[in-house]
Amino acid sequence: MARECASEASRPMRNIAVLFKGVDPRQLSDPGEQLKQVLVFRQRLEEERGLLYKTFDSGVEFERELRSLLLRWLRDHENGAGGGEPVSVPPPNEPPSKSASRPTESRGEPESVLARAAKLAEQGHLTQAESLYATAVVARTDIEAMTQYARFLRRLGRLDMAEAMSDRLLAVAKEQNNPKAMIEALSNRAIVYRKKGDHEKSISSLQEAVSLAREGGPELHDDLAFLLDNLGLTFRKQGQFDEALEYHLEALSIKRELDDPRSLATTLHHAGALLRQQGRLSEALEMTQEAVREFERSEYLRGEAQARANLGEIFAQQDEFESARSEFQASLELNQRLNSPEGVGMNLWQLGRLALDQGDLEQAELFAIRAVTQAGDERGSRPEAVGAPMQLLGNVGIERGNFESAIRNLSNASELNEHNELGAAWSLADLARAYAGAGQVDLARRALGRAEAIGASLANTKFQTELDRAREKVQAVEAEGEVASQ
Secondary structure, three states, X not given: OHHHHHOOXXXXXXXXXXXXXXXXXXXXXXXXXXXXXHXXXXXXXXXXXXXXXXXEOOHHHHHHHHHHHHHHHHHHHHOOOOOOOOOOOOOOOOOOOXXXXXXXXXXXXXXXXXXXXXXXXXXXXXXXXXXXXXXXXXXXXXXXXXXHHHHHHHHOOOHHHXXXXXXXXXXXXXXXXXXXXXXXXXXXXXXXXXXXXXXXXXXHHHHHHHHHHHHOHHHHHHHHHHHHHHHHHHHHHOOOHHHHHHHHHHHHXXXXXXXXXXXXXXXXXXXXXXHHHOOOHHHHHHHHHHHHHHHXXXXXXXXXXXXXXXXXXXXXXXXXXXHHHHHHHXXXXXXXHOOOHHHHHHHHHHHHHHHHHOOOHHHHHHHHHHHHHHHHHXXXXXXXXXXXXXXXXXXXXXXXXXXXXXXXXXXXXXXXXXOOHHHHHHHHHHHHHHHHHOOOHHHHHHHHHHHXXXXXXXXXXXXXXXXXXXXXXXXXXXXXXXXHHO
């Protein structure tokens, strides 16, 4: 019925999203007749590529997916995307025939099953890939099968299931006294915690894994460097830049001794991004340019795209706008080649911020809307992937004097960024400016106070500049109110 409505121009429905509840691996590996029909349906939607569908494993994940969809559709509606022709949705189709493809079933050796699962996942056949992974992990307590399945789930944004699989891997690794597998389980669990915004748990898991890697000696140096790098990323998320830099630099010293240009480039990129946030732009530029060269040498396009995006940020902070735009565009082209929705969304947001900095509000708004839409289409998208462009839309509203729209967008952005201290503090500072512009002084003070509380320990120089800007705006409106009352 929904497809009938969406396929007719006279109907009000504009788009459809289908959310599937995840299935336990044991049940998925040997589905009954009803579950087989569901999997066939899910696979058909996957192959049609006409409807948006996602899988969730808990009430929290369902809420996150639904919130992301609603915010995207609200944004489309407010900017006119809801008018005119409906979004393209395939018309109703016939019930699956007996010849409809079913999720691949296999009872072969785990190695062959895993190879096929990885290939299917790379090709986008996620339903079949998950069925094979489930078969591999149920068949036996196979370390590699559990490792690959946990990573697969994490990449899809199935964080609760990824955490459960990591816990299972850790238990098996301890039983087998396998330090490398224990490190894998702890690090995967730590990354899941970080994505959920639970930084303390993430740090605790990483530090436990670091202890194991240090005890393992030179044979585990590559694991140690990886763990130190991730500790740096997590401390950076908390705004503890000095601690983060120490971990990145220790990882860098280890990686310079290893013959792995791709891994070296990754840490160079992370350290360069951190130095940029601290305002140490010349050091950041040198380190990031080296990262780009190493990524090119290793022919790792995804890493090069990320490094070039950071290079653009450095140039933007130096007011070298044409160089910044060039790097953002180069990163965008790479992410489009890689079919990376997250990367494309980030680049669109960056180009939008650059347009805003140069006073081109129309371009800034267009890039922001495209970024919101991109995040809504992304499987397993992070809430801040929507929050960042919505914050940009809020800033466009402030510049246009449309404070009602700015307040709405910035309020949504602050909620979506709740697990990202810097993003939350920054969107609240902008929200304070919007409230001040609308003459709502009490709400402006409250938003500013929250921004100051969250941002007290953040060493990001650009954020501190924006926080000062918000303070000045709120104080100016307060002063105007006092004069008026006199």
